[in-house]
Amino acid sequence: MSALALRKENSPVSFRPNIIELKALSKHFGKLSVLDDISFKVREKEILAILGSSGSGKSTLLNIISGLLSQDEGTVYISGKSSTSYLGWGKIVYMFQEDRLLPWRTVRDNVAFGLENSQIPKSEWPAKIREVLKLVNLEDFADFWPHQLSGGMRSRVALARSLVAEPQILLMDEPFSKLDAQTRSQLHAELLRIHQLTKMTIVFVTHDVEEAVVLADRVAVFSSRPGRIKEMVDIRMERPRQLTDMGVVRAVQDLRRKI
Numbered sequence: 001m002s003a004l005a006l007r008k009e010n011s012p013v014s015f016r017p018n019i020i021e022l023k024a025l026s027k028h029f030g031k032l033s034v035l036d037d038i039s040f041k042v043r044e045k046e047i048l049a050i051l052g053s054s055g056s057g058k059s060t061l062l063n064i065i066s067g068l069l070s071q072d073e074g075t076v077y078i079s080g081k082s083s084t085s086y087l088g089w090g091k092i093v094y095m096f097q098e099d100r101l102l103p104w105r106t107v108r109d110n111v112a113f114g115l116e117n118s119q120i121p122k123s124e125w126p127a128k129i130r131e132v133l134k135l136v137n138l139e140d141f142a143d144f145w146p147h148q149l150s151g152g153m154r155s156r157v158a159l160a161r162s163l164v165a166e167p168q169i170l171l172m173d174e175p176f177s178k179l180d181a182q183t184r185s186q187l188h189a190e191l192l193r194i195h196q197l198t199k200m201t202i203v204f205v206t207h208d209v210e211e212a213v214v215l216a217d218r219v220a221v222f223s224s225r226p227g228r229i230k231e232m233v234d235i236r237m238e239r240p241r242q243l244t245d246m247g248v249v250r251a252v253q254d255l256r257r258k259i
Contacts, residue, residue, distance in 0.1 A: 018043055018044070019044045020042035020076070020078060020201070020203070021076075022038055022040055022075075024037055024038075024073060024075070025038040025064065025073065025075070026038070026074055027069075034057040035057045035061055035071075035227045035228075038229060039229070044201055045199045046218065047195060047216050047217050048217065049218070050203065050206070050222060051207065051220065051221050051259065052221065052224075054207060058205040058206075058207075059174075062203065065203065068094070091168045092167060093114070093162045093169070095162045095173070097174045097175060099158040101157055102146070105146075107143070107146075108129055111133065111160045111164050112125060114160075114162060114163075115129075118165040128164055129142075132160045133160055136159055136190065136194070138157065151178070151180075155175060155176060159175075159194075163194065168201060172205065173205045175204075188211065188215055191215065209252050212235075213235055213251045217235060218234055233254075235251060
């Protein structure tokens with residue numbers, strides 16, 4: 001079944017198998033210790049937020065999970081397997097802080113970029129691109145150029161490019177941080193809708209406590225450099241979560257005190 005098709009798996013996160021496991025991970029840049037003894041697990045179909053202040057090593061950790069950067073100590077397991085690089089598997093995709101759209105490519109061709117290193121036959125690309133553009137509500141903009149799009153639409157294109165190869169794991173490094181509050185809120189809702197459809201595992205980095213509470217099943221609270229896990233916090237609230245809901249307000253307040 002296509003990863004973009006609706007799945008009816010509703011088992012609680014706590015009963016799902018682990019898809020990512022980090023064991024005693026550490027990273028140094030020269031004499032600077034960036035990450036120190038990071039260990040945690042991420043379950044299938046879970047949304048995990050990595051929350052901490054700037055410079056706490058959050059993005060470095062995401063780079064290590066993706067295989068873009070190697071750790072100095074410790075091990076990363078993806079689906080129980082250890083490897084030095086995972087992006088080539090087609091299992092993991094990385095959505096960066098900048099949308100990184102190619103200005104000389106249309107929306108359709110920018111999305112196609114996400115298929116160029118995949119094992120998906122080229123004959124299937126047009127259908128998959130149409131499917132994913134429909135998923136992010138951009139099917140009418142396939143022939144537009146990046147400069148013709150708003151910031152929110154560009155982020156949707158970047159999201160479509162990440163989803164088109166049907167990954168099991170989506171890594172996101174503050175992809176909505178440069179958007180205004182209203183557009184960011186709309187994209188939060190869009191991401192949750194897509195997660196409900198695809199059931200992929202999502203790990204995202206943020207320094208925004210409200211974003212962590214609205215999106216995540218669990219939050220890994222980072223200390224200042226060197227980054228360490230201060231606490232793993234469960235967010236046990238039904239979605240959608242509105243920032244004006246008292247439960248969300250209390251969760252935000254509690255989480256702020258833990259940073």
